[in-house]
Amino acid sequence: MTPDDAAPRRPLARPAHLVRRVLAPAGLELAGQLSALQQEFADLRAADDRLREELDEARGRTRELEAEVARLRGLGDEVGALREEVARLRDGLHEERRLHLRVAELTDLVTELVLPLHDREIDPAVLRSLRPETL
Amino acid sequence: MPPRSLWPSADGLAYESADVAGRVLDVLLDDRRVWSFRDRPDGVAPERPPGVDEGTRVGFEPWPPALLPHLRGTFRVALRTVGEDAGAWAEAETSLDGDPGPLRLADRHGRPLVVNKWGRLGHALGDAGPAMVERMLDSMDEIRALVQAHLGDRVYVTGGSLLGPVREDGHVLPHDDDADLAYLSRLSVPVDVVLEAFELGRVLAGAGHRVLRLSAGHLQVLVEHEGRPDHYVDVFTGFLLEGRWFQHFPIRTEATEEDLLPPVTVLVEGRPEPAPRDPERMLVELFGPGWRVPDPAYQFDIPPETADRFYGWFADYNVEREGWEDEVVLATEEPRPARAMSGLARALHATAPDGAPVLDLGCGLGSDALALAAAGRTVRAVDFSRYALETARRAAGERDLDVAFDVLNLLDTRLVLRLGAELAAGHPGAWTVLGRRLLNALEDRGRDNVFRLCGMLLRRGGTAHLDVVANHAHPGIAPHRHLRLDDVLAEAARHRLVADEVVLCTEPVSWAGAPEERLTDLWRITLRRRNS
Known part of the structure; x- marks a missing residue:
């Protein structure tokens, strides 16, 4: 630009001033809004950071809970298996107790019915063939 | 107690129950006790009797299923509180089937029937009269002597035959139906105890008794009189195992032989009879700490760990018989x-x-x-x-x-x-x-x-x-x-x-x-x- 250019500027100064006066409040308002938005943006970023932290924390907790669920599922399976085992043991115990009666019934039968040999015709040779000992 | 209302129906007995909450009640049919029940807070009548205001507490007890088919004809039904001599406090006359004829609640031998503590129809000493009780005690003495001769001084009265004499001043319980003996075996392994019980059955049968085996630990001696069933005597097996006393069928508790023997003497209808050394302890074990309060509706509540043991060792030879x-x-x-x-x-x-x-x-x-x-x-x-x-x-x-x-x-x-x-x-x-x-x-x-x-x-x-x-x-x-x-x-x-x-x-x-x-x-x- 040359020095002569100053001459045409003068005629523009006023309109420019008028424009500035007209636009200044809006600019100021926009500046305020910009500032608020910047603050809001900062707040949102902070909130986002917090949420990300919480999300990370929740993810960690979820992993812990998943591990806990898996552990409890395992325990549940273990309890189920133990219940089945208790039922089996209870049956076995009942059978063991019933053996007392079965042994008693058979012992009674053998001693009262089978072994009283006095009234029978016994072949001594047959008796001798019964080996009372295994050795 | 003031007279109260009683509403019999085909379902059971509805009754004004304000004064009897939780009490044991006798039910009398035609003035004879037939069964007993305990008033229950949840005993609610299917339908509220007509004309009874909401403020009146109405209890309800269904007819015992075993009794219901026999309730034919017209009869008086009454309620009486057990343990009080005030007589019936609620009465009504009814016929469930509309038959105007009289109720006949007896077996084919004419013996009156009651509902026993197992919910089944049976007989009661109170209906049989003193002569039958004497015959029953004669049988009990004869069987006791045989058991004593075989096992030693290790037999005593038990069950109702102990409870009645201890609580009712030497008398048998009128709602009871038999005589009960128990013995304490010297043996402790169940198989040996059972073999001894088998032999005991032969001893009793050999003496001319009609012996029914209800389980390996329970004998029943049946006695007839004048050609019809008259009474029976139960003999229950007991033994000690690893510090516990097992008395068929409800007792499993810590005890030693010194807690039970030697027997002491109680009077049963004037007869000296052996009782366990501490009769009251046995009554607690049999009937709970409330044994001093008359309760004809008492039912055994045997823990599974006790019932399972006896069922395993002694079985049940009487299933559904x-x-x-x-x-x-x-x-x-x-x-x-x-x-x-x-x-x-x-x-x-x-x-x-x-x-x-x-x-x-x-x-x-x-x-x-x-x-x-x-x-x-x-x-x-x-x-x-x-x-x-x-x-x-x-x-x-x-x-x-x-x-x-x-x-x-x-x-x-x-x-x-x-x-x-x-x-x-x-x-x-x-x-x-x-x-x-x-x-x-x-x-x-x-x-x-x-x-x-x-x-x-x-x-x-x-x-x-x-x-x-x-x-x-x-x-x-x-x-x-x-x-x-x-x-x-x-x-x-x-x-x-x-x-x-x-x-x-x-x-x-x-x-x-x-x-x-x-x-x-x-x-x-x-x-x-x-x-x-």
């Missing part, structure tokens, strides 16, 4: 065996070789045994109900038929093996076995014995004819008594029995406690022994 016997004993008229052969017996008769003898297992009143004998078969018939067999023998005499009827409990392995040996020796050829409506009436030990016996008898050929209810909705058969065909065949196979034929058929079926016949699907099974 009373239910089947009630069909005969409690009938107002003696039941008669049918003359027609059942479908299963007809099938047997059509296929079994001529001349093959028949063993009828669980013959009941002997209908099939008699019909097969009338058709020319040689028949041996057994059942666990002596009352049913008495009827069968009478019918055989009337029809001039020769059938050998014997009491045999298929739950007693000893008797089953003895019968198998006896029959195999008496007729070594082929036998034919009939077991109608049998398998569903037996627990696993009994079915095992049936198949064991069939295995013994079919060794030389022959067949066994059995049936199993296929419709598991039949109301008379308890759910745990229903059987799957495959399971039955597997049980039989363990004794080398294989199915020759299995046929599904439909027949009218009745059951103990469900006398109304229902058309029901059954499996008819024909078994033979596999000898290879």
